[in-house]
Amino acid sequence: xxxxxxxxxxxxxxxxxxxxxxxxxxxxxxxxxxxxxxxxxxxxxxxxxxxxxxxxxxxxxxxxxxxxxxxxxxxxxxxxxxxxxxxxxxxxxxxxxxxxxxxxxxxxxxxxxxxxxxxxxxxxxxxxxxxxxxxxxxxxxxxxxxxxxxxxxxxxxxxxxxxxxxxxxxxxxxxxxxxxxxxxxxxxxxxxxxxxxxxxxxxxxxxxxxxx
Numbered sequence: 001x002x003x004x005x006x007x008x009x010x011x012x013x014x015x016x017x018x019x020x021x022x023x024x025x026x027x028x029x030x031x032x033x034x035x036x037x038x039x040x041x042x043x044x045x046x047x048x049x050x051x052x053x054x055x056x057x058x059x060x061x062x063x064x065x066x067x068x069x070x071x072x073x074x075x076x077x078x079x080x081x082x083x084x085x086x087x088x089x090x091x092x093x094x095x096x097x098x099x100x101x102x103x104x105x106x107x108x109x110x111x112x113x114x115x116x117x118x119x120x121x122x123x124x125x126x127x128x129x130x131x132x133x134x135x136x137x138x139x140x141x142x143x144x145x146x147x148x149x150x151x152x153x154x155x156x157x158x159x160x161x162x163x164x165x166x167x168x169x170x171x172x173x174x175x176x177x178x179x180x181x182x183x184x185x186x187x188x189x190x191x192x193x194x195x196x197x198x199x200x201x202x203x204x205x206x207x208x209x210x211x212x
Contacts, residue, residue, distance in 0.1 A: 144169050
């Protein structure tokens with residue numbers, strides 16, 4: 001029996017939840033990247049509601065919730081334009097500090113006791129305080145939610161696995177621009193890197209009955 005066929009087990013005292021890039025510019029209509037199809041896919045996945053429910057369950061069990069936000073300064077100062085993604089952020093004037101677009105999607109605002117990590121690359125670990133924060137919290141398992149599944153989520157999951165963390169990616173707590181890219185990320189790219197489970201399965205593994 002493979003790991004993905006065994007019941008998911010999580011110790012909330014040794015786990016943490018990451019909510020990555022679920023910001024207005026990334027997944028909400030009217031955001032800088034709305035034309036990508038990301039808002040429609042986020043809605044089809046129910047990503048905001050699913051992640052909000054999972055975060056509530058995590059907090060009730062004393063499991064840390066960490067918000068990872070992509071933040072750039074006005075004019076994208078310091079954001080090296082070495083790849084199309086970074087060129088797109090600057091070209092769309094997206095994710096600017098203090099703007100509506102950089103703010104978390106409604107319902108996913110940080111709550112008391114949550115942590116915030118800022119980044120300027122896809123990988124939530126790259127040149128951020130995420131790793132040292134997780135180690136300080138004695139985290140062994142990282143539950144990853146957010147957008148986009150085939151970019152930032154995949155980069156972060158791979159790094160986490162290489163860094164020694166057990167990784168769980170929420171299948172309905174992540175979204176990208178369409179089902180094809182979602183399928184490619186969860187069922188191909190992340191194979192043998194992370195465990196994939198629904199938010200409901202993760203909640204159950206934490207020993208919490210999800211709210212209706």
